Amino acid sequence: MFIPISNFNILGNADNQPKEDFRSKSYELLSREGYISKVSSGLHVLLPFANRSLEKLVNIIKEEMDSIDAQQLLMPSMVQRRYFDKSGTICVYFESLIDVCLITSGRWQQYSHELFTLKDRNENEYCLAPTHEEIITSLVVASGISRKNFPLSLYQISTKFRDEIRAKFGLLRAKEFIMKGMFVSLLIKALNDLYTFDVDEQAANETYDKVCQSYDRLFKRLKLDVIKVEATTGLIGGKHSHEYHILADVGEDEILMCEKCRTGFNAELSDQDKVCRCCGEQLVSKRAIELGHTFLLGTRYSEPFDLKIQSSEGHSYVQMGCFGLGVSRILAASVEVLSSKDSIRFPRLIAPYTLSVITPKKGSKEEANNITEFSEHLCSQLSKQVNDDVLIDDRSQYTIGRRVKDCQVLGIPYIIVAGKNMLNEVPKLELIATYSNETFLLTQSQVFDFFNEHFKNSSKSLSEYFNL
Numbered sequence: 001m002f003i004p005i006s007n008f009n010i011l012g013n014a015d016n017q018p019k020e021d022f023r024s025k026s027y028e029l030l031s032r033e034g035y036i037s038k039v040s041s042g043l044h045v046l047l048p049f050a051n052r053s054l055e056k057l058v059n060i061i062k063e064e065m066d067s068i069d070a071q072q073l074l075m076p077s078m079v080q081r082r083y084f085d086k087s088g089t090i091c092v093y094f095e096s097l098i099d100v101c102l103i104t105s106g107r108w109q110q111y112s113h114e115l116f117t118l119k120d121r122n123e124n125e126y127c128l129a130p131t132h133e134e135i136i137t138s139l140v141v142a143s144g145i146s147r148k149n150f151p152l153s154l155y156q157i158s159t160k161f162r163d164e165i166r167a168k169f170g171l172l173r174a175k176e177f178i179m180k181g182m183f184v185s186l187l188i189k190a191l192n193d194l195y196t197f198d199v200d201e202q203a204a205n206e207t208y209d210k211v212c213q214s215y216d217r218l219f220k221r222l223k224l225d226v227i228k229v230e231a232t233t234g235l236i237g238g239k240h241s242h243e244y245h246i247l248a249d250v251g252e253d254e255i256l257m258c259e260k261c262r263t264g265f266n267a268e269l270s271d272q273d274k275v276c277r278c279c280g281e282q283l284v285s286k287r288a289i290e291l292g293h294t295f296l297l298g299t300r301y302s303e304p305f306d307l308k309i310q311s312s313e314g315h316s317y318v319q320m321g322c323f324g325l326g327v328s329r330i331l332a333a334s335v336e337v338l339s340s341k342d343s344i345r346f347p348r349l350i351a352p353y354t355l356s357v358i359t360p361k362k363g364s365k366e367e368a369n370n371i372t373e374f375s376e377h378l379c380s381q382l383s384k385q386v387n388d389d390v391l392i393d394d395r396s397q398y399t400i401g402r403r404v405k406d407c408q409v410l411g412i413p414y415i416i417v418a419g420k421n422m423l424n425e426v427p428k429l430e431l432i433a434t435y436s437n438e439t440f441l442l443t444q445s446q447v448f449d450f451f452n453e454h455f456k457n458s459s460k461s462l463s464e465y466f467n468l
Helices: 019-023 025-032 048-067 107-111 133-143 201-222 327-338 371-385 400-410 444-457
Strands: 036-040 043-046 078-080 089-093 099-103 116-119 125-128 152-161 176-187 195-197 226-231 240-247 253-257 264-266 284-298 308-311 314-326 355-358 390-393 414-417 429-433 438-442
Touching (some): 025 036, 025 327, 043 048, 048 152, 048 201, 048 327, 133 314, 201 226, 226 253, 226 284, 240 327, 314 327, 355 371, 355 400, 371 444, 390 400, 429 444, 438 444
Parallel strands (some): 226 264, 355 390
Antiparallel strands (some): 078 125, 089 099, 152 195, 176 314, 226 240, 240 284, 253 264, 284 314, 414 429, 429 438
16 A cells, blocks of 8 residues: 655655644644645645545445435536626537527636636637536536426536635645535426426425435434534525534634524624524534535526426426535545544544454564464455455564554554464454454454444444443
8 A cells, every 4th residue: 555654745845834734633644644645735646545535435425416316427627718707698519419509607707716717729718617507507408308307416526626815724725626516407487406407496495405414414424513504605696505514623614503403604694693593592603614515596597598498387497406515625624523633533434444454573473373374364354344445454574563553543443453362272363443442352253243243233332242
């Protein structure tokens, strides 16, 4: 496994990096332990361990999107200016579909200070898209779909770009980041954008609630204490929106929340008083990291792009909603709030590996008694139980204690040591539960039973499971 030396940096020593970055626990840990490497301000390489965790998170998100019948696609990162420009009618062609005339959205001017822009050899202007409302709406218009095709939910997981004024804290505030976008379109007799599309306003609201529930399930599966708050619609526009926040000292958002019923509001809602509208308790100010944002768009994009369908009462504009998750930010924020000063902790489901098997030290009695070969066979057997999610630490030049410490710092939830206890009359493996700081001596069959039954199905602690 490629894990660069501590503080590895493509540009040189980590000491050259802004001290402000190291106010973030996640940035310091992920940089120091070889998860990420800084290329330049706001740009990072995700090294193998971080990439494994990211892929696990993406798979969980895909499962939640499947549960609400959303379909995945992938749109281009580079988008021509005409989609974002302020005014005018343009003619757009999607290959194998139809020509349509569209009124552009006007966001080029609104977003100009945050867009990365460029020109091709023919002087056509492009930007690296911060979002894709214009493209998805154009696509649906050009596809010529009818009322029977709704509801329609389309999403992508892709890289987004934003020219941050002050990129900092590693993956928490970057110029390039991975995001799950969803477009839901609802047609209005009414209208809507994971991006989602439906036939009327009531359906749009139902879809909005359904997507929000899927986000709630996602964060519950990750066991992250996320707060859903009312928010402004900002430059995206629409009727209303919500944000998903996790409390953190380095958070750059301020939210007002009720500690009794957990009702919350983004502090940007200036008309919000300091008393909870649900239970009457005083609202308190908290710093938080935004992980996701949902928008009920109404006809914000369907009207200028002329996205409408035939109904019994004539033509009506589609109701849209759009929903976003900052995938790489969720990864970093998890580390920020769950880790200690010295050791990385993830939601267990997205740790880079479920467990690590540590082989005997080179030249030890255990190696002389073929325990190394046993360890390799054990690793192969356990891989079948935990979906090939086992790391074998065969750096036998290092002591077992050094390797155990390394795995704990890297955030591997379970460690199995094939050490001196394997030479006992009844050979025992040492099972270390990193996150709960528990250690057990178990036979091979007990280890198999644990990962076959408890790990998958039980909410008991290890002590309860082994009746200790």
